[in-house]
Amino acid sequence: MKQLFAKKPLAMLLEEMKGENRLRRILGPVALTSLGVGAIIGTGIFVLTGVAAHDKAGPAIIISFVISGLACVFAALCYAEFASMVPVAGSAYTYAYATLGEMFAWIIGWDLILEYAVASATVAHGWSHYFQDFIGIFGLKIPLWATRAPFDFNPVTGLMAPTGTVIDLPAIIIAAVITIILVKGIRESASFNATMVIIKLVIVFFVIIVGAFYINTANWTANFAPYGWSGISFFGKTIMGQTGLGGAPVGVLAAAATIFFAYIGFDSISTHAEEAKNPRRDVPIGIIASLLLCTVLYIAVSAIITGMVPYDKINIDAPVSNAFKQIGLPWAQLIISFGALAGITSVLLVMMLSQPRIFLAMARDGLLPKNVFGSVHEKYRTPWKSTILTGIFVAILAGFLPLRILAELVNIGTLFAFVIVCAAVLIMRRTHPEAERPFRAPWVPFVPVAGILTCLLLMFSLPEENWLRLLIWLAIGFVIYFGYGRKHSVMHEYIESHEHESVHK
Secondary structure (H helix, E strand, O other), X not given: OOOOOOOOOHHHHHHHOOOOOOOOOOEOHHHHHHHHHHHXXXXXXXXXXXXXXXXXXXXXXXXHHHHHHHHHHXXXXXXXXXXXXXXXXXXXXXXXXXXXXXXXXXXXXXXXXXXXXXXXXXXXXXXXXXXXXXXXXXXXXXXHHHEOOOEEEEOOOOEEEEOOOOOEHHHHHHHHHHHHHHHHOHHHHHHHHHHHHHHHHHHHHHHHHHHHHHOOOHHHHOOOOOOOOOOEEEOOEEEEOEEOHHHOEEOHHHHHHHHHHHHOOHHHHHHHHHHEOOHHHHHHHHHHHHHHHHHHHHHHHHHHHHHHOOHHHOOOOOHHHHHHHHOOOOHHHHHHHHHHHHHHHHHHHHHHHHHHHHHHHHHHOOOOOHHHHOOOXXXXXXXXXXXXXXXXXXXXXXXXXXXXXHHHHHHHHHHHHHHHHHHHHHHHHHHOOOOOOOOOOOOOOHHHHHHHHHHHHHHHOOOHHHHHHHHHHHHHHHHHHHHHHHHHOHHHHHHHHHHHHHHHO
């Protein structure tokens, strides 16, 4: 029991940065902010906007983005405080180890593996769809057998059904290409991501500036919140507000729960704290700047789209490009589709870049095999073995599992991580008030408590099957922890050595 709740001393965390096995520090505040924007702006702005406006909120989607952004700000401020205190790889896993103990650290680390790996596979699916859509503009097609996963969920029968295909080949190819870039080095990865971010920001500003000339304010004023202002559920059962198709809640708050996941990504910046030039300053800047920039862009784009097209006429598959097509600007579809492709590419890169850093932190602590997950390339200074394994895993998931199954696995893990980080800030303020905090989250305890409550509200708004999947994943994790991690834990050796010293004394 002593080991399960053993907390990793801050001194031990900071000592790890001095070893030969650390990563290369080359990322400044602009590069870190770019990574955050790269992770956040993608499927959220090009897809989720349409789904949430059409099915859950109408033009009031603008308010939903404000609510979701506010919930993320609470968590982001807590992430920024920890990242400045403990500038090593590992993100929420490392923070949990320092405040809550080894058991909670393992739970959150295993949870982050689920978040980043499955999110990567989900985004690879989205990339495949947009790529096939993009080349279709030029009359090109991929053979049917290579276009999608071999089976999919049929919502009519409630059963899995064959699709008549063999594999999603474009998803596998993009996962392989990104893996090669990531193994090559963080500088190359950051440069590639920066290029993709510039392209998609240009497209997003194009949508905002050009679309502003085609806004019909009647689309906003006629029925601003057609589904109401609430929409809260508990384990999938609506307890406040209207109910839509399938019994799911609808309304402004229900839409906020849906589009909250469009913000996933800013937390990935904290996984790169060990590669920041001046992590105590640059990581908080990157986290907060990327989140604020993306929140403003999300609100602007949702306002433009719902102003251009009546909410019930928004295309849920390609809301942005289709809106321009509906108002008589089909040429804009090509430009926007290209921007969406670049945007999703950068999301995939940052997600697959973050995953091996979690493996690295857990391997350093002995919870995973060091010779595989803790191996850093001598020349490139990247965790190359775990990067390749991540690429293989993502390619298999994206190539053979349908999008619906993958997407539903991501959401709950992210919210769980946010709750842990907010709680950890409260604990550290009480247990280590003397610790140096280059960045301090303001208005404590209000900010972390507000972060915990808003994230729990959104977690309980998710369907109950999401909770079941999370419990199954955690059960698998416990088998690995008690079978391997607990026995090889660095903290286990640390505790034993201190107990031997006490006995001798």
